[in-house]
Amino acid sequence: MITFPLPARWQMVRGTVIEITHSLPTMFYSHKKSMGSSLRISGISKTFGQHQVLTNVSLQVEPGEFVTLLGASGCGKSTLLRIIAGLIPADEGDVALDQQSVAGLKPSQRNIAMVFQNYALYPHMSVRDNIATPLLMSRLGFWARQPMLRRLWPGHRAILQSIDEMVCAVAKGLQIEALLGRKPGELSGGQRQRVALARAMVRSPAVFLMDEPLSNLDAKLRVQVREELSQLHKRLGATFLYVTHDQIEALTLSDRVAVMDHGRVLQCDTPKNLYQKPANLTVAKFIGTPQINCWAMQVDAMGRLNQGEWLLQGKLPLPAGSKVTLALRPEQIHASHNPSHFDQEVDVRIKVKLTRLENHGPEWIFWAQPMTGEAVTLTVRASTQSWPQLAVGDPVWLGWMLQDCLLFDPQGQRLDLELTPGSPH
């Protein structure tokens, strides 16, 4: 291409024209540097045929927060993510970024980026082209992108160069510059994951959407990438919306976790609160390994829980005969050889017989049934140091503090009550 020096004034005009043509595609959405946006989901419902996948889901994510959608397969979390991204339309409800509804905006206009479970890298493009694609699509106009016409567009080379610089910068940040020339098929799972991340990061989006990105990695790599994701979040300060079925990921990475089940959000709270103050029984059973102990009880005529040897007395606002569930985490149950000598303070003491035993190295996990014959199995953790010998069939005393117990009403909602021990008659 022949270039000749223009007089200064014309240079200015040419520069302005180029500026305008560059900015044309980006004029349609606010191109912020990734200081995260707030995300508000209100009343989203979605039905596929006969199947109601999401029912009235609402969620508020603050700027820069890391929120996880946690739930078993089929609970609708991936569908919700795709509705937020704009890939699927919702039947009802609205999604707003920074208080502005994104309804009607195409996915590329919503200032979001998504990382997929299977990475979704373009297999025929090099890593460099993969990462550059979002920038190419947004910075270069439609006609400028077409293969032959590109050369006619003024200043295209400058744009391509700046795109290339951004790609290299992002690749360096994720330590994949050496891979830029390769194709996705030549990379390992972990490397592909990074490329997918780079492609998301290069757009400097306000919200990162992640659909089970670690599921396809092996266990060791998963732990490593989890740590890197956490640091990435701190570094970028963007809003992360993460979807997973793995509790550990959810609890370790997130500021808040939204537990979902059959298309509804059961509780959205910090990991600590989810663990200690679950809103309902489903959440309590879902969070925590081994699963929380559940003891079905009945309210007696005097509003108390009578368990024979021990009695719970609290002001239970429930009619007599209602079935409630008492829940207790395994680590909150303490074991001892004799009832009068527990390591910790306990309110309740019962005698049990071991039915199953697992040695996990530093601790035992055993299952036991009360000798009084109730049909309930308690899961307990005990350190192998304090219990060098244990066998199925051994008698053990278990004890716990009533204030550690959680109580759930017949509908499964948690009752926020103080439980006090009573004396059995």
Place this chain on the structure above:
Amino acid sequence: MKPKAAAFLSHSLLLCGALFMLLPFVWMFFTAIKAPSEIFEASMWPWPRTWFGFAHFQEVLKSAPMGRFMLNGVVVCAGILCVQLLVAIPAAYALAKLPFKGSEWLFLGILAALSVPIQVTALPLYMGLSWAGGLNTYFAQMAPFFLSMFAIFLLRQHFKTYPDEIIQAARIDGLTEWEIMWRLVAPAARPALAAFAVFSVVAHWNDLYWPMVVISATELAPPPLGMLLFATAESGANYGALMAGASLISLPMVIVFLLARKQFIQGITMTGFR
């Protein structure tokens, strides 16, 4: 483009194409039931104005042994398919599970033979058959197709994915390789076998070149050759009868296709993707 406009355009394009695809069938059938006077009017509308009935069909059935043609087609295709499977299944099994010296050469040979169509080997095979006095027989019609490279290739792929452990367990249980192959491995590839069967039958039902080379007796003609003989005998303008004949010839395969569509399509896509 707005989604509704795009959908409309898409439908119209597809419908235009569909009309083009169906035009010969529609025309063929309706001409076969038109009176000769109407045929000669060269109108643009396929439908006959007056009911002429199936006289053309009767004419065809009288002057050409359609039933015989169909029977020949069935005999030849069935014979070819049987021998193809009898040869291909053991060969594919051996190539997949029982490596022997020279198995690679055999496989390469089969791949190479894939690009040699019947039209190339027709000449020497014809001369050989003619010298052996085997022209104008069912055997002559079937023989060149006994080796199906497609079948061997397809089945080898399938057998390769069959778990070795099951075969080893069967061997320990005392089954012979022959039994393993016929009772365990081959049935597992049933969908592929079904797809291939449909594919093979259609290919050979519609085959013209080789039958034309080796068959001159009308009693042994398969459907396409029968059609050709009929068309040349009919040379002239009896289009009504010609169309009736064409309808009868095409009918069996159309029915087979409508009934076994999935196997058909599977057969084609399977042979394509490695």
Place this chain on the structure above:
Amino acid sequence: MPNAQLSKPLSTAWLGIGMAAPAGLLLIILYALPLISLLVLSLTNYELGALDFQWTGTQNFQRAWADPVFVRSLKNTLLYMLIVIPGGVFFGLLVALLIHPRIRSRSFYEVIYFLPVTSSLIAMATVWQFLLHPKLGFVNAALKAMGFAEIAFISDPGWVIPSLALIGLWQMIGFNMIIYLAGLSQIPAEIYEAAAIDGMGAGWERFLRITWPMLTPTTLFVVITTSISAFKVFDTVLALTQGKSESEVILYAIYLEGFQYFKMGYAAALTLIFLALIVVASSLQLLKWDKKVHYA
């Protein structure tokens, strides 16, 4: 039991040979021997039924290049392929792209477009002969209705090859469509989702950057099968023109020489040229496209 294991390597090898023997034998009888005899024949001037023959060396091959019928058949076949191959790829792909996203009307269209593939070409060629008839046919009636003069599709040397190509396309499109449909369904939905997020909705850009490149293995297969099919064109010529109006194609020329004139030596030479061309064409395409093919 120990016996079974010890003798396994040896016995399975023999068993393998035994099982593959019929195939190997047929390979020799049906392919190797005929090819060798073609080679031998092409070097003679043997005619069927003659009592003796002479070794003529490469005279048959030289005669082929000077033979106006054969040369014309080469040109005709080339023209035929030049119409059918791009047309088959383009329309097969177009139809597949239009049908692929459909749910309700998909089987309907699949059946209609595939119907020509199942039909007997000889029967259908007769129908097309009628359709293209200058006086009685639908196409000319339509042309006349629109004010054009009638065209003698089959008897006019300028129109005959394109008409045959049209019939060939008519039968080929459904087949290619099925192959492309299979190829399209192998593109993961996630890739399209990532493309949507990157700014490519369903449209030209997505086709250009994602769909077409990911279909290159499929396109390779379609081009090769269409080429080989087109190269073997015979039935339509036999049914419609019998080689008249200068419409000979390679296979028809070979058929005439071998089975009408019984000039075996010459026909064998022509056959070998035919085979060489097929092999060269397939290898060329494989090589050219192998570089461009992007395997995931």
